[in-house]
Every structure is written in structure tokens, then in C-alpha cells.
Amino acid sequence: xxxxxxxxxxxxxxxxxxxxxxxxxxxxxxxxxxxxxxxxxxxxxxxxxxxxxxxxxxxxxxxxxxxxxxxxxxxxxxxxxxxxxxxxxxxxxxxxxxxxxxxxxxxxxxxxxxxxxxxxxxxxxxxxxxxxxxxxxxxxxxxxxxxxxxxxxxxxxxxxxxxxxxxxxxxxxxxxxxxxxxxxxxxxxxxxxxxxxxxxxxxxxxxxxxxxxxxxxxxxxxxxxxxxxxxxxxxxxxxxxxxxxxxxxxxxxxxxxxxxxxxxxxxxxxxxxxxxxxxxxxxxxxxxxxxxxxxxxxxxxxxxxxxxxxxxxxxxxxxxxxxxxxxxxxxxxxxxxxxxxxxxxxxxxxxxxxxxxxxxxxxxxxxxxxxxxxxxxxxxxxxxxxxxxxxxxxxxxxxx
Numbered sequence: 104x105x106x107x108x109x110x111x112x113x114x115x116x117x118x119x120x121x122x123x124x125x126x127x128x129x130x131x132x133x134x135x136x137x138x139x140x141x142x143x144x145x146x147x148x149x150x151x152x153x154x155x156x157x158x159x160x161x162x163x164x165x166x167x168x169x170x171x172x173x174x175x176x177x178x179x180x181x182x183x184x185x186x187x188x189x190x191x192x193x194x195x196x197x198x199x200x201x202x203x204x205x206x207x208x209x210x211x212x213x214x215x216x217x218x219x220x221x222x223x224x225x226x227x228x229x230x231x232x233x234x235x236x237x238x239x240x241x242x243x244x245x246x247x248x249x250x251x252x253x254x255x256x257x258x259x260x261x262x263x264x265x266x267x268x269x270x271x272x273x274x275x276x277x278x279x280x281x282x283x284x285x286x287x288x289x290x291x292x293x294x295x296x297x298x299x300x301x302x303x304x305x306x307x308x309x310x311x312x313x314x315x316x317x318x319x320x321x322x323x324x325x326x327x328x329x330x331x332x333x334x335x336x337x338x339x340x341x342x343x344x345x346x347x348x349x350x351x352x353x354x355x356x357x358x359x360x361x362x363x364x365x366x367x368x369x370x371x372x373x374x375x376x377x378x379x380x381x382x383x384x385x386x387x388x389x390x391x392x393x394x395x396x397x398x399x400x401x402x403x404x405x406x407x408x409x410x411x412x413x414x415x416x417x418x419x420x421x422x423x424x425x426x427x428x429x430x431x432x433x434x435x436x437x438x439x440x441x442x443x444x445x446x447x448x449x450x451x452x453x454x455x456x457x458x459x460x461x462x463x464x465x466x467x468x469x470x471x472x473x474x475x476x477x478x479x480x481x482x483x484x485x486x487x488x489x490x491x492x493x494x495x496x497x498x499x500x501x502x503x
Contacts, residue, residue: 125345125429125477126388129502134390134475142391142412143498146175146480148183150386154353155187158342158378161357166374169213171340172198174379174481175387179501181205184382192377196223199232209233215299215377217242217258217274225249236299238276243284247291254294256337256375257281259322261300261315275300278322285331297335297373298323304380305426306341307350309359320367335373338364342381344478347429353381380481387480389417389497393472394448405442405461408468412476413447413454417483417497421456429477434465441466449492 126134127147134145159168169192170184176198181191182205191207192215193199202212209231214224217238224235228250235246238258246253260275276284281298288295302315319336326333338360343350350356364374395409412418420426430445432438442461447454487497 125385126431126475130388133500133502134388137390139390139392139473139498141495141498142389142410142416143500144387144389144417144479144484146177146179146383146387146499146501148179148386148501148503151180151183151383151480152187154382154385155184155189157353158357158382159187161354161359162361162374162376163358165370166361166376169215169375169377170382171215171377171379172201173485175383175483176201176485177499177501178205179503180383181207192379193232196220196226199227199230203230213256213375219245221245221249228253234296237284237288238274238281240284240287243288243291243293247288247293252292252294254296254335255288256297256299256335257284257288257295259298259300259319261302261318278318278325281322282326282329282331285326285333286329289331295331295333297333297337299337299339299375301339301377302341304341305343305346307343307348309351309356309363312341312360312363316363316367323368334371335375336364336368337375337377340377340379340381342376342378344380344384344481346427346478384478384481387478387483389476389479389483391474391476393468393470393474395470396468405444406464407446408443408464409446409448410456410474411448411494412497413449413456415449415451415454415488415491416447416494417479417487418447418456418476419486420482424457424459427457427460428479430462430464431475431477432465432468432472434467434472438465438467440464443468448494451492 127150130145130147167190169190171192173194185207190211191202192213194216199212210233212232213234214227214232215236217236224245234254236256236258237243258275259281260277285295298319300315300319302312323333391410391412394411397407440463443464444458444461445456484497484499489496
């Protein structure tokens with residue numbers, strides 16, 4: 104990764120408008136001045152800072168924003184958000200140590216993964232991490248043994264989600280099990296402080312949070328009736344990024360989510376949020392190259408377009424075509440287009456990005472053309488393999 108001090112560009116208050124280009128002026132200038140010999144993400148830290156400030160303004164001072172490090176664990180990203188006053192949600196010992204190495208106080212890091220090694224729990228506790236997530240009996244016993252007295256947030260199972268990338272089933276406990284775990288955790292001497300949930304990644308509209316908030320409130324209320332009052336509600340992530348469809352402005356989105364939460368839980372509840380994609384996605388653009396344009400048969404309507412980046416080199420979120428990236432080329436938005444099946448360069452038949460719903464790309468697109476894949480600051484560099492098939496991993500440049 105390379106860190107670049109760029110010329111002054113967009114103001115720090117920049118926020119992507121639903122219909123605006125996702126490439127900042129200084130990203131554009133930097134990309135035009137370079138001839139990349141491998142797929143490279145160009146990340147604008149000013150855009151990140153602006154997005155964080157907009158979300159923080161919307162959620163208000165009473166919500167502690169913990170950036171989900173897994174979305175983009177680049178030290179430049181973590182450092183920039185730390186300077187803005189963010190706290191952090193870590194999924195592993197490695198992410199905890201990354202935050203600490205950059206000067207983040209341990210008390211500002213939460214160990215949010217519900218699946219943890221006992222040794223990593225002990226390490227986190229030893230360095231001063233105070234909050235741990237759990238969703239099972241076995242995890243509570245591990246935390247009680249290796250982080251005695253720690254604050255614990257229990258994660259609820261979200262059965263249904265309107266998100267583009269649902270996170271159901273793998274994480275969370277049922278309503279009945281969560282109520283049982285509250286009592287068990289307190290018997291084990293843990294500070295079972297509250298509940299968490301995740302509505303699913305890329306929840307496009309605030310109103311879609313209602314069902315999950317109602318379910319959380321029901322558990323919260325029943326816990327109180329059983330004598331287990333709670334004080335912390337972690338509303339998780341789900342804050343969306345712009346992938347082409349209009350979205351509410353970030354500040355307004357955050358304010359509406361806060362209104363919905365307060366309407367149900369009141370003003371006395373301590374609130375946390377764990378945005379990831381919604382903060383970093385729009386700040387990154389990947390520069391890639393067209394390696395081949397071909398048809399399987401001359402009568403085929405759709406062309407196959409092969410890029411030098413694919414599922415195994417950063418674009419894993421095209422799995423099941425859940426995340427639909429926008430693609431720009433030198434031919435411009437007015438060029439005549441046709442349907443294309445988009446694929447990566449590897450010798451793996453699974454390395455097809457979009458086939459069920461082909462993308463529209465210029466008919467003039469040719470081998471050697473450079474393309475920009477927009478809003479790719481989240482879950483790309485960290486998903487990129489070390490060198491599958493010998494192709495280089497996704498490179499990254501950070502404009503400060």
C-alpha cells in the first residue's frame with residue numbers, strides 16, 4: 104500500500120449525493136496521471152472524513168460510533184477515523200493490535216466477534232479491552248474465565264432482513280436463548296450490559312430497520328420484566344453505500360435511524376453503532392484493465408468482458424451478484440452500450456462477477472481499455488488473495 108499526499112481537493116464536509124459521481128476531483132486527477140500496471144484502489148481519505156462527520160451529525164453525540172475495522176483495515180483508514188474521534192469494532196486479535204499500534208485507547212475498542220479463541224479473549228482483556236460480544240453459552244464461559252467481570256453485549260439473531268447482503272443465521276441467539284444467556288452471564292460474574300443486532304449490510308432505507316428494532320425492544324422489555332435491566336443497545340451496521348440507486352443523504356439517514364431507536368427505547372439507553380461499508384465504500388475506486396472481450400458464439404447477444412481483477416482479487420462481494428458495482432470507461436456515459444457478462448482473470452470457473460444480470464458496457468470497449476470500478480473502498484483489499492493463480496493482490500493508494 105502507498106500513502107500519497109495529494110493536492111487540496113474536495114472539502115472535508117463532502118458527502119456523496121445520491122446522483123453524483125462517486126469519484127472525487129483529486130481521485131480523478133491522480134488516476135489520470137498514472138498508468139497502473141496492476142489493479143489498484145485509489146482511496147480518498149477526505150471523503151472518508153466527510154462521510155464520518157455526516158453520519159456522526161445524524162446520529163448525534165449520544166451514539167458512540169465504533170467503525171467495523173473488517174470493512175477496510177488499512178492503517179490509513181483506522182488512523183483517519185481515530186483522528187475524527189471514532190471508536191472501533193474489532194473482529195480479531197489482529198484488528199485489536201492494529202488499533203492499539205495506532206494509538207487508539209483499548210477502552211475505545213470492542214471485541215465484536217461472537218466467535219473467539221480463548222487465548223485472544225485473554226489477550227484482549229490483558230491489554231485493556233473492556234467489551235466483548237457473545238451469542239452462546241460456551242462463549243460466555245470463555246469470557247468469564249479469561250476476561251472476568253468484563254462487559255458483555257449479547258447479539259440477537261435477525262431472522263429476516265431487507266438488506267442487500269443479509270447476515271442472518273450465522274450470528275446471534277434466539278429470543279428465548281438470549282433471555283437465558285442474560286441470567287447465565289450475570290451468574291458468571293459478567294456485566295451483561297445490553298443487546299446488539301445487525302440489520303444486514305446495505306440496508307437502503309431507514310424504515311426497513313423497524314422490524315428488527317421492534318424485535319430487540321421486545322427482548323429488552325421482557326428482560327426488564329424478569330429483573331434483568333439492560334442499559335446498552337448496539338444497533339450494529341447496515342448503513343448503506345451508493346451503488347447506483349438513490350439513497351437518503353447520510354446525515355438524514357442517521358437522524359431517522361436515531362429517531363426510530365429513541366421512539367422505542369427512550370433517551371436513557373446508551374447507544375452504539377458499528378458502521379463499516381457505509382463509511383468507507385464510496386471513498387475507494389478501483390482502476391482495472393480489460394484483458395479480453397469475446398463471444399462464445401457469433402450469435403450471442405452478450406459479450407464476455409474479462410478484467411484483470413475478479414472474485415479472488417478483491418471483488419468477492421459480487422458473489423450471488425449481491426453487490427452491483429458501477430463501472431466507468433473512457434468511452435463515457437453517452438456511448439452506445441450492450442449486455443456483458445463480466446468475469447475475472449483466473450483459471451477458475453467460479454470467477455464470474457455478473458452473469459445472471461449482465462452489465463451494460465460500451466460496444467466500443469476493447470482489450471487494453473482502463474475502467475474504474477466505483478464505490479469499492481469496502482471489503483476489497485482485505486478480500487484480495489495473496490496471489491491466487493499468481494495474479495498480484497489488489498494494490499491501494501491513499502490520498503490524504
